Amino acid sequence: MMEEYKKDDVGCQRLRNSIFFGFLRMTYEDFEFLLASTEEYISKKNTGWRKPIPVKERLAVTLRFLATGESYFSLGERFKISPQLLSSLIPEVCQAIISKLQIKTLALKKLWILKKTNVRKSLK
Known part of the structure; x- marks a missing residue:
């Protein structure tokens, strides 16, 4: 019975992932x-007035905005966050993603330039 549960759990996990x-x-x-990389930059403290929007959210x-281009109004209805807050939240999170992953992107660019140079040398 436990093996059936494991098989079913794997199926549920695949469904959740899809x-x-x-x-x-x-x-x-x-x-x-991405969450682990940017969490310290996008987390907010509880002020006592209201609870902050969770980091995962x-x-x-x-x-979701980057993937679909959905409007702030539509996203606001879906996530129950005001469009006004989204207009500051989304650029803030984007900036955190850029600042955290830019180093990796630059390293990849340098790697590709190096590979390109090596290929050119081998073709001569």
Whole structure:
């Protein structure tokens, strides 16, 4: 019976992953990596007046916006966040993603330039 449960659990996990991918256009593992990379930059403290929007939700709404180009109004209805707040939240999260991943992007660019140079040398 336990093996049947494991098989069923794997099927449920695949279904969850496909739904997640369909919504944010990235795998759950990639989302977790991005979350871990940017969490310290996009988290907000509880002020006592109101609870901050959770980090996962801040990242998810930003990724949904980037994946679909959905309007702030539509995203606001879907995530229950005001369009006014989204207009500052999304650029803030985008800036955190850029600042955190820019180093990796630059390293990849340098690697490709190096490979291009090596290929040219080998063709001569």
